Amino acid sequence: MKLVVVGINHKDTPLEIREKGSFIHRTLNEGIRTLLNENDIAEVIILSTCNRSEIYVATRNVDAAGEILKGFYLSEKSDQLEPYLFVKKERAAMVHLYEVVTGLDSMILGEDQILGQVKDALEKSQAIKGCGKYLTKMFREAITFSKKVKTVYKISETPLSLSSTAIKHIKRQYPEDYGDKKILIIGSGKMGELALRYMKAEGFQNPYMTNRTFHNMDKCEAIHENVKMIHYENRYQVIPEMDVIISATASPHVILKAAEMPQLDKPLIVIDLALPRDVDEAVGNIPGAELLTIDDFKEIIDETMVYRMKVAEKIAAEIQEEIDGLILWVTHAKVDNMVQDLNETSRKLAEETIENLCGRLSLTEKEETYLAKIVRSKFREMVMPPIKQLKSLNTEEEIIRMEKTVAYLFSGRPEAALGDQK
Incomplete structure (x- = not known):
């Protein structure tokens, strides 16, 4: 098996295009x-976040898989994605996966939220039997590596994500009295919860929270003792009181419409961290309102960014070493598969031979048992020398050449090998 990834991300794909390529749970x-x-x-x-939409597949035909994935995006999502789609294969795809999981490929270098999102993507695929041995190994190794380098290099020692960056931005906007500002968080999912945690850590005293359902509001109250719960249907009524709104829901539709916004008597910062976007773009045109989206945070420089960039260079070098080991595993997995195929072919031929002989000869039960034992042993002995030779292969070139040979020799029906014996 080989790895192929096709997708779009924040690097060169505008927000309005990324929206078209995003996936919700059902899709x-x-x-x-x-x-x-x-x-x-x-x-x-499938890994779908606010900054990327990527499909990883295991395949024996990387070129065909790449074309299938591109065609899928264009037909199932939007043909407007075509100029922005990237395709990475084999080693380049492995490196990309590791860079994504470690946060090296994130809008905010080293951000820590992506690790959880990758875990979720793996678990969602496993839940519907979408991935097997190969992709599970790739993703688990990348996750393990990410945890290791984050521990060693402390690249995320100061928690960093879009949520934390948004809170720091608010703090910069109100350096004198940020703690007294009223902030409404719409959405009690992971991003909303993170925003609340960062508000608590930074000393914001007046958080408000609302969500379409109140499924985890008790948890939010435990995070910040001052949080005030607002019924979702009343969200527009409380907006004039607010200084900031942070919206981070998983809704596929706009949840703040410009036409329904109340008149503002004081400045309002609206931060939309959702994809697809939560906030009507026209909200930014309302007098007194400033609308920020995910892409606006590209220009916000974190205090630790210089350190993160130096660390990122070291992690990138380690990724290359890690990929060498992963490719070695993939190479030996091919040998394991060939050995398994030979053993299975041997077993099937042995059982068919036993059935054929027992059907033609008049044997007692004891004789049949003895015959079966001898036949199975001989067929097993027959494949032992080639299995030993397979396990002695060292280079990928040798293994690939032998894989083709074995596939050619054993591509027919197992019973065909019995030929004239029948």
Whole structure:
């Protein structure tokens, strides 16, 4: 198996285009099932966040898989994605996965939220049997590596994500009295919860929170004792009191419409951290309102960014070493698969031979048992020398050449090898 990834990300894809390529839970599961129906795709994981939409697949035909994934994005999502789609194969795809998981490929270098998002992507695929041994190994190794380098280099020692960056931005905007500002968080999911945690850590005293459902409000109250809960249907009524709104829901639709916004008597900062976007773009045109989206945070420089960039260079070098080891595992996995195939072919031929002989000869039960034992042993002995030779292969070139040979020799029906014996 080989790795291929196709997708779009924050580097060169505008926000309005990234929206078109995003997946919600339902479409993500549907996408995995659709792609698994393709002959050239064996396993699928879809990673969809506010900054990227990427599909990782395990395949034996990297070129065909790349074309299938591009076609899927254009037909199932939007043909407007075409200029922005990237395709990475084999080693380049592995390196990309590691850079994504470690936060080296994030808008905010070293951000820590992506690790959880990658874990979720793996678990969602596993839940519907979308991935098997190969992608599970790739993702778990990348996750383990990310945890290791974050511990060693402390690149995320100061928690950093879009949520934390948004809170720091608010603090910069109100350096004298930020703690007294009223801030409404819309959405009690992971990003909303993180925003609340950072508000607590930074000393914000007046958080408000609302969500379409109140499913985890008790948890939010435990995070910040001063948080005030607002019924979702009353969100527009409290806006005139607020200084800042942070919206981070998983809604596929706009949840703050300009036409329904009340008149503002004081300045209001609206921060939309969702993808698809939560806030009507026209809200930014309302007198007194300033609208910030995910892409606006590209220009915000974190105090520790210089340190993070130096650390990122070291991590990038370690990624290359890690990939060398991963490729070695993939190479030996090919040997394991060939050995398994030889053993299975041997077993099937032995059982068919036993059945054939026992059907033609008049044997007692004891004789049949003895015959079966001898036949199985001899067929096992027959494949032991080639298995030993397979396990002695060292280079990827040798293994690939032998893989083709074994596939050629054993591509027919197992019973065909019995030929004239029948």
